[in-house]
Amino acid sequence: MVFxxxxxxxxxxxxxxxxxxxxFPRRIRVKEFFNDFDRLRHGRCSGLNFGRALNTIGPQMTDEEVDALTQHFTQEGPNVLAPQVVNYVKFCEAVDEVFINGHPAAHVLSSSPSSTQLMSFKPKDFDEEEQFMHALHRLxxxxxTRGVNLKNEYADFDRAPVASPSRTNSYMGGKVTKNQFIRKFPFKKEMPKEDIELLADKYMTEQGDIHFMAMHNDISEVTSHEAPPFPRSDLILKPDHSEWSQSRITAVDKIRSKAVEKRVRLYEHFQDFDPLRKGFCTASQVKTVFTILNLAKDIGRVDFEQLIPMYTRDDGLFCYKDFCADVDREFCVPNLERDPLAQTSMPDASSTMAARRNKVQLTHDRLAQWNLLEDKMRSKIKKNRINLLPAFKDMDKTNNGHISVNQFYRVMIANGFPSLSEEEVVLLSNIYCDLGNHLDYNYVDFMKSIDVPDEEVEIAMAQLQAPYQGDNPAQYFDARGKVIRMSEDRFLC
Structure with missing residues (x-):
């Protein structure tokens, strides 16, 4: 019983x-300081040891205050033997109520500097309080944003295990002197000196020290401690309102052009899904055949949905026999044996043009602007004798006839066209970007358009690329220059 x-x-x-x-802000369990004075763990200690434990906990208390607590928690009874008469367990339970009374918001005490850290700052007026809050939120x-942990900046003064004259406060007490606070303040360049002085006055204790741990706690309340979001790079495509040439041709024409370009046969692959040779299969099997032949990437969802109803009968099966017959018309003419005088031609570049090229469809006004621009460029190239082809070849490492639009602009700027504006580059890219995007620039067609060779050069190139023909024998003179006599049969003819 406590008297x-x-x-x-x-x-x-x-x-x-x-x-x-x-x-409370240091999360100290006071019971651990009494365990060394109670080896038998019966919950009591002597008055002298009780005072030693109080001084070890941390708060500075006078001898009268220690005697008052010692007398208050002194216990009497038949089982209490001197000198262990102070019930420190009751004292620890009274102190630990600050941790076990539910949510911290319900506590009478809080971790805010104004109540728990015994701060002596009182704002003079509303403007000073507003200035302080602005400085605190800025800190x-x-x-x-810079990933600075404020309490670690003062760890050298607060947590150094070696005794030093510069450390005037207790070990891990959360306080430094004003000079130490200003010297280690991490944002001297970003914040004015007046705001730093105001923060120091706000968190100054009765002894004149700066309680940086209270400042760190206030900052942590408004700072998010969640893990940073995982970096992402979402693909956001700009809306493209251009009309492309392949949008005007049917899905069958696209597949026919691709089949001619790649020289593939469709019929045999469809027969793998038709063991009875009925000439029909399902729509999913059609997509599988396109995937096997590497044609699925060239046929979009809209084209596929347009193709399936064209050859689907009432029960939902796809008639691949008729489809393959329409695709193979480019290779051979049906029933050719019935017309002996019919003439056929082999597939050429025009047969595969629909699959290989996809250009932007421009209006007449844009085409007129393009013709005027190329006339100016063609005149300048012919007048200054500018050769752009080697520069384009240097950019085309894979030798596929295409470079990027940025590379095209760099070549034009470096070869005497600094006045080429961004709108003109976009206009040229709409003409010569023929792969279904606005990035790959066909410089081969561009050179054919603005650097037209002379007629003599074209004849020379045609003769150079023509098949070899041997020398024809002379009709009137032999190798020695004598006249060749005409035979009588030849004369009579």
Whole structure:
């Protein structure tokens, strides 16, 4: 049983509140300081050891305050033997109520500097309070954006295990001197000196030290401690309102052009899904055949949905026999044996043009602007004798006849066309970007258009690329220059 002391209950409550104010932000369990004085763990210790434990906990208390707590928690009874008469367990339970009373918002004490850290700052007026809040939020934002942990900046003064004259406060007490606070402040260039002085005055204790741990706690309340979001790179495509040439041809024409270009046979692959040779298969099997032949990437969802109803009968089966017959018309003419005088031609570049090229469809006004622009460029190239082909070849490492639009612009700027505007580059790219995008520029067609060779050069190139023909024998003179006599048969003819 704990008997009443000579001190009033209000003073004891104030002393316990002071200890709670000290231990709550530091998360100190006071019971651990009494274990060394109670080896048998019966919950009591002597008055001298009780005072030693109080001084070890951290808060500075006078001898009178220690005696008051010692007398208040002294216990009498038949099982209490001197000198272990102070019940420190009751004292620890009274102090630990600050941790076990539910949510921290329901506590009478909080971790805010104004109540738990015994700050002496009082704003003079509303403007000073507003200036302080602005400086505090600015400090919190700087710490968040730059990844600065404020309490680690003062770890050399607060957590150094070696005793030093510069450390005037207790070990891990969360306080430094004002000079140490200003010297280690991490944002001297970003924040004015007046705001730093205002923060120092706000978190100054009664002893004149700066409680940086309270400042760190206030900053942590407005700073998010969640893990940073995982970096992402979402594909956001710009809306393209251009009309392309392949949108005007049917899906059958696209497949026919691709089949001619790749020289593939469709009929045999469809027969793998038709063991009875009925000439029909399902729509999913059609897509599988296109995937096997590497044609699925060239046929979009809209084209596929347009193709299936064209050859589907009422029960939903796809008539691949008629489809293959329409595709193979480019290779051979049906029933050719019935017309002996019919003439056929082999597939050429025009047969595969629909599959290989996909250009932007321009209006007449844009085409007129393009013709005017190329006339100017063609005149300048002919007048200054500019050879652009080697520069384009240097950019085309794979030798596929296409370069990027940026590479085209760099070549034109480097070869005497600095006045080429961005709108003119876009106009040229709409003409010569023929792969279904606005990036790959066909410089081969561009050179054929603006650097037209002379007629003599064309004849020479045609003769150079023509098949070899041997020398024809002379009709009137032999190798020695004598006249060849005409025979009588030849003369009569």
């Amino acid at each position: 009443a002391s000579d001190y009033d209950e209000d003073k004891i409550t104030d002393l316990i509140s002071r200890i709670q104010v000290y231990v 919190a934002m700087l710490c968040k």
